[in-house]
Amino acid sequence: MRWLVIKIINFVIVLAAVTLIVAIIFTGPMSTFYKSQALQTVQMEMRAQSHQLTVAQNTIIGIAKGTVSPQDAADLINKLYQQGLLTKEERDKLLSGKVTVDEAQKIATALPKRLRAILTQQEFHAYGLDKPWYERSLKYFWDLLSFKSLNSTVLTTRYWPTQGSHNAIDIVLERVPFSVLLFTTSSTLTVLIAVPLALWAARRPGSWIDNTVVAWSIFSVSMPWWWLAMVFIAFFTVKYHIFPQPWNVNVNFHDIKTLVDAAALPVFTVTILSIGDSAFRLRNIFLDIFNEDFVTVARAKGLPENMVLRKHVMRAAAPPLVTIVLFAIVLSVFSGAIITELVFNWPGLGRLYWEAIYAGDIPVVLELTYITTLLYLILRLTLDILYTLLDPRIKRA
Amino acid sequence: MPLLEVTDLRTYYYTLRGVVRAVDGVSFTLDRGETLGIAGESGCGKSTLAWSILRLVPPPGRIVGGSIKIDGMDITKMSEAELRRKVRWRKVSMIFQGAMNAFNPVLKVGDQVIEPLLLHTDMTREEAWAKAEEMVQHVGLPPEILERYPHELSGGQKQRLVIAMAILLEPDIVIADEPTTALDVVIQAQILNLMKRLYREKKMSIILITHDLSVIAELAEKTAIMYAGKIVEYGPSDAVFENPLHPYTQALLKAVPRLRGPKERLIYIPGSPPDLRNPPRGCRFYPRCEKRFEPCDREEPPMVEAEKGHFVACWLYARR
Amino acid sequence: MAVRSTAWMRFRLRLEEWKESFLLTLRPWAGKIGWALLVIQLVLALYALAAYYPQGMKHYQAGFDWFYKYPVHVPPCWAVKKKAQAVRLSLQNVKPVVKTKTMNISYGNIRYVFKYYTISYNKSFIYKGDALPSDSAMLLGLTMPGGKKILQAKIHIDLLRPDGTDFVFLDQTIPVSQYGNKSVIEIRIGGATFNKTLIVHGRPVQVPVKMPYPISKYPIVATGPLSLGQIAQTLGKSMEKVFGTNPFKTDRPVPAGQALFAEVTPNGTVVPLKGKYTFRLSLMYLINETGMTPAQAREIESRGSLNFYFIAYPNCYGLAGTDTLARPVGLGLLLGLPYAFLLGFLVTFTSTFIGAIYGSFAGYWKDIRGEIMMRIADIFLSLPFLPILIVISYVYKVTMLSLSGLMILLFWAGPVIVVRSMALQISEQVYVEAAKAVGAKTSRIVFRHVFPQVFPYTLAIAVLSIPGIIVAEASLSLLGLGDPTAPTWGKLLQLAYDEHAVQNGWWWMYIFPGLALVVFSATFLLIGRAVEPLVAPKLQR
Ligand SMILES: Nc1ncnc2c1ncn2[C@@H]1O[C@H](COP(=O)(O)OP(=O)(O)OP(=O)(O)O)[C@@H](O)[C@H]1O
Ligand code: SF4
Numbered sequence A: 001m002r003w004l005v006i007k008i009i010n011f012v013i014v015l016a017a018v019t020l021i022v023a024i025i026f027t028g029p030m031s032t033f034y035k036s037q038a039l040q041t042v043q044m045e046m047r048a049q050s051h052q053l054t055v056a057q058n059t060i061i062g063i064a065k066g067t068v069s070p071q072d073a074a075d076l077i078n079k080l081y082q083q084g085l086l087t088k089e090e091r092d093k094l095l096s097g098k099v100t101v102d103e104a105q106k107i108a109t110a111l112p113k114r115l116r117a118i119l120t121q122q123e124f125h126a127y128g129l130d131k132p133w134y135e136r137s138l139k140y141f142w143d144l145l146s147f148k149s150l151n152s153t154v155l156t157t158r159y160w161p162t163q164g165s166h167n168a169i170d171i172v173l174e175r176v177p178f179s180v181l182l183f184t185t186s187s188t189l190t191v192l193i194a195v196p197l198a199l200w201a202a203r204r205p206g207s208w209i210d211n212t213v214v215a216w217s218i219f220s221v222s223m224p225w226w227w228l229a230m231v232f233i234a235f236f237t238v239k240y241h242i243f244p245q246p247w248n249v250n251v252n253f254h255d256i257k258t259l260v261d262a263a264a265l266p267v268f269t270v271t272i273l274s275i276g277d278s279a280f281r282l283r284n285i286f287l288d289i290f291n292e293d294f295v296t297v298a299r300a301k302g303l304p305e306n307m308v309l310r311k312h313v314m315r316a317a318a319p320p321l322v323t324i325v326l327f328a329i330v331l332s333v334f335s336g337a338i339i340t341e342l343v344f345n346w347p348g349l350g351r352l353y354w355e356a357i358y359a360g361d362i363p364v365v366l367e368l369t370y371i372t373t374l375l376y377l378i379l380r381l382t383l384d385i386l387y388t389l390l391d392p393r394i395k396r397a
Numbered sequence B: 001m002p003l004l005e006v007t008d009l010r011t012y013y014y015t016l017r018g019v020v021r022a023v024d025g026v027s028f029t030l031d032r033g034e035t036l037g038i039a040g041e042s043g044c045g046k047s048t049l050a051w052s053i054l055r056l057v058p059p060p061g062r063i064v065g066g067s068i069k070i071d072g073m074d075i076t077k078m079s080e081a082e083l084r085r086k087v088r089w090r091k092v093s094m095i096f097q098g099a100m101n102a103f104n105p106v107l108k109v110g111d112q113v114i115e116p117l118l119l120h121t122d123m124t125r126e127e128a129w130a131k132a133e134e135m136v137q138h139v140g141l142p143p144e145i146l147e148r149y150p151h152e153l154s155g156g157q158k159q160r161l162v163i164a165m166a167i168l169l170e171p172d173i174v175i176a177d178e179p180t181t182a183l184d185v186v187i188q189a190q191i192l193n194l195m196k197r198l199y200r201e202k203k204m205s206i207i208l209i210t211h212d213l214s215v216i217a218e219l220a221e222k223t224a225i226m227y228a229g230k231i232v233e234y235g236p237s238d239a240v241f242e243n244p245l246h247p248y249t250q251a252l253l254k255a256v257p258r259l260r261g262p263k264e265r266l267i268y269i270p271g272s273p274p275d276l277r278n279p280p281r282g283c284r285f286y287p288r289c290e291k292r293f294e295p296c297d298r299e300e301p302p303m304v305e306a307e308k309g310h311f312v313a314c315w316l317y318a319r320r
Numbered sequence C: 001m002a003v004r005s006t007a008w009m010r011f012r013l014r015l016e017e018w019k020e021s022f023l024l025t026l027r028p029w030a031g032k033i034g035w036a037l038l039v040i041q042l043v044l045a046l047y048a049l050a051a052y053y054p055q056g057m058k059h060y061q062a063g064f065d066w067f068y069k070y071p072v073h074v075p076p077c078w079a080v081k082k083k084a085q086a087v088r089l090s091l092q093n094v095k096p097v098v099k100t101k102t103m104n105i106s107y108g109n110i111r112y113v114f115k116y117y118t119i120s121y122n123k124s125f126i127y128k129g130d131a132l133p134s135d136s137a138m139l140l141g142l143t144m145p146g147g148k149k150i151l152q153a154k155i156h157i158d159l160l161r162p163d164g165t166d167f168v169f170l171d172q173t174i175p176v177s178q179y180g181n182k183s184v185i186e187i188r189i190g191g192a193t194f195n196k197t198l199i200v201h202g203r204p205v206q207v208p209v210k211m212p213y214p215i216s217k218y219p220i221v222a223t224g225p226l227s228l229g230q231i232a233q234t235l236g237k238s239m240e241k242v243f244g245t246n247p248f249k250t251d252r253p254v255p256a257g258q259a260l261f262a263e264v265t266p267n268g269t270v271v272p273l274k275g276k277y278t279f280r281l282s283l284m285y286l287i288n289e290t291g292m293t294p295a296q297a298r299e300i301e302s303r304g305s306l307n308f309y310f311i312a313y314p315n316c317y318g319l320a321g322t323d324t325l326a327r328p329v330g331l332g333l334l335l336g337l338p339y340a341f342l343l344g345f346l347v348t349f350t351s352t353f354i355g356a357i358y359g360s361f362a363g364y365w366k367d368i369r370g371e372i373m374m375r376i377a378d379i380f381l382s383l384p385f386l387p388i389l390i391v392i393s394y395v396y397k398v399t400m401l402s403l404s405g406l407m408i409l410l411f412w413a414g415p416v417i418v419v420r421s422m423a424l425q426i427s428e429q430v431y432v433e434a435a436k437a438v439g440a441k442t443s444r445i446v447f448r449h450v451f452p453q454v455f456p457y458t459l460a461i462a463v464l465s466i467p468g469i470i471v472a473e474a475s476l477s478l479l480g481l482g483d484p485t486a487p488t489w490g491k492l493l494q495l496a497y498d499e500h501a502v503q504n505g506w507w508w509m510y511i512f513p514g515l516a517l518v519v520f521s522a523t524f525l526l527i528g529r530a531v532e533p534l535v536a537p538k539l540q541r
């Protein structure tokens, strides 16, 4: 069990480091974002206090003109002084009543400016904007780790839990099921198809099926997946109406039929693309395993061919298979399979990237990056653990 | 009737760069309880010969001619299923070259050892396991070792396990392809002693493949010397070692270092073995032979019985 | 001397080795194709650089004058069976016909002289294209005298068609200003997309009169007293007479720019009308020449002139068509090539270099230092590349170079694990131990013994990662990020996506850039796979 603990500690370290990197990248934009929020609050405060401000101004001018006695206004003047809106000299002058109208006018006009400055400073302090950048980075780092809720500027939730929520984390989380649905389905299909295909190719290296696997692997890695998605959309939905046109459907989890219809083409596309790479890698693994002595030994023992495959070849291929699934997923995140969601109008994380970027919604981009990374790391950890369980050779390490 | 009769066996590899004639017209016989040693340089086709006897030549290799008769059954003409049921491991088992890789790294060795028992007998798993434990003790290993994974065993332990596995069903023939290479000298000796003991006890025929002539001298009753896909000399071990006839055998014996006896300079055979894709037309040893003469490079020398039971393929002994 | 000669010998040996390995990679068909593709693309990239760097590249991304030469989003010519005829007309060699009609009116003892002065041009051409042009455009330059002496001005432009119908472009009076008029009107009469509305993007652009053809990005531009709306209205009305519907108003399949040459057959299909077309233009004004000397009158009369250009755009272009900005797609493919090479080579080679050095040290140091180095590399390997890339290029606007730097930052750890395991083995070799025993410096050992052995292998592996980099850039571009000034293939794909090329069936806008990406990436995969077994003896079979 020690290896598990070590792996989890490792995971936490990596997670912390990655989060820190994300936090540092976002320090600039987040500060800008908070600044605008702070200024908005200041504006609101100013509006709320405008009446009191007018009263104060009138009182001050009144003292100068002699319509208000300084004794009556003493409370107010002291309060203003405590708020920092008046200097000591000004207070003394006003309290003593020996103030000219000009001076009073000057003080009165300066009041709103001073109030704004004080409020701004307060708000900046509240948002931590007066701290140096690394402290801010650390703060955002901690906010991310503790899932502190953050309000989006433009986007709102559309599906779950309630529509119209501005919580950035909710906005991201409600898209996760869509991405998960798309990619688990296609990964499962990929494994189900790629394994027999690779086996078939590896049994007859150099045959047409083998050549097809090799060639397709080259193509599938060479192209942006969303590009093939565009081609497929043009072919299967515009030219032939086999699948619904992505821009005409609105998927959600209540209408299962539409959901399945809309998912068909994305799943198909992602599957046949990820088969390319996976089948090729698997084929190489199978080729290596077929050349291993233990397979010949198994045959020599008189094991029928299907048992050799099932018991020895497949079992030996299981750990690398996990790596291949991992690779397929890395490739999805890396070569833009998540971007296919954009082209397919599929409301997953990939499309949310586009929406958030076009809307300039920085909090959503931040949470999105963080949560994608988190999911990605969790997935890697899971597969890593699975690999370790499957391969007795590395358990001790 | 001999237990094993190989006649004019030819096994070729059809590679992209040409046809490799790894075994090209090999004939020999093996009687019950007899030990045959096959020696030859690396790459001369020894392993291919062994695989051919189990009909397990790896692709792109193929048995293209000749016959292999075990108890009178020609296995080159058998169906795959029949071969599996009747021959493999039952009649012929094999100790593979490089026992390091003979076990599937992700399965417990015990599971792999009992596989033949489950397959060829009606034993339950428990019975098979018990039998395997017994066999494991027989080769001098603790029975718990069956619970381990291959990577947790040393090379010598694995080799012993492989031997245990090979004799588990008490087959008629055990083919041991370099059972001791890649092991250190002490363990080599242990393994050889073990094999010696076992074949005496179990009365099995053994084909011992090695390029270490001293091993053959110690264990084998008959010796065959292979060169470039052919057997060039074949006879009782005593005869072959005392009175080597073929120039290649002579050279080979000179190249063997001796611990005892007068210190001679080691003599290496100059040149390198021929390319098996297009071997020399006449005698295949011709380019390296010290005694070559006029007909050697034109015609292949026939196999002749120079002494009783001592065959050699060399123009020096053939009448024309 | 002796030292140099051994070094030279060693170099010669290396060279021989390289030559041999190279020849070996040529053996399999994959290697042959890969190298051939690489050479072709390198040549093309160099040509693109020589011919278009840097102005041409900037121009491709930012220029608005593509409309001047090319039709908008037409398919490649090999995909079009029936071809339209391109028409380009100007009044340059046309002799104007001047007609005058003088009226003398006496009013009391004052004699007034009024003169109708008409200047007209006729220009004919034969249209024999098998299909309708994709669009038409015209540029009209009008110069008119002004002042109190001009009482009235009128302009008339129409197109007389082979079947006798005529389409009137303009037939209106021109308000007369005090100082005379200089007016330019530029019309893109309407391409295939603009069939619903004529005046789609109406950003006026000042066009100098001497410009021979329309140059702006936008379909319609006018300055001066002539109004575009007027043209649309007039032309629409006269087309309505012929076709029964007004192409400017209705959502008809044939837009006005094509309808100029169209004929509706009895069964309702629209076919090009072949034959002789004539543009008739006339400018008329009424001058009060009372009290003018003949010379003065002539001077005023001669200040009026018309300048007219007309283009009918072909319905196909080149080998790869044009996009919605009227840019030739083929040129975009060519210009994207150097960027692909820059990005791919810079990122892979630099990051491999860094990764190989890093991994060599990490493998050489078997203590805590190596451990820490691996932890750090692990963090970089765990980063989800594309999201981070997206985010950084979103937050900080990137150029091509800074994007490369960014990718290097994210990719350098790629080869580290493999390199380290190789370095671990190498550093256990006798000669390394010997070097250590002699007291050689760590850096010297690593650079002399470890690095040279791991680098070729990692390089071959790195070549396999070039596709990923190019594809990542394209993905960035699709999201509207990346260097906006660089015409990469990703940018072409972005345009196709933004302009809904898929929905509209403009397949050439996304098929060709995508294919370019595939060919470019496949080149390196083919080479990499041919090289891999040579540098990695373990994989040799
Ligand atoms: N799978 C294969 N494909 C092509 N050629 C092969 C294959 N296996 C073996 N060969 C060739 O066949 C010849 C005989 O190989 P084999 O393994 O039988 O030699 P060997 O005598 O067992 O050598 P060693 O003593 O090294 O084990 C060699 O020249 C080898 O190159
Ligand atoms: S046949 Fe000739 S070449 Fe061959 S071994 Fe005998 S003497 Fe030598």
Ligand SMILES: [Mg+2]
Pocket: B046, B047, B048, B097, B177
């Ligand atoms: Mg062998």
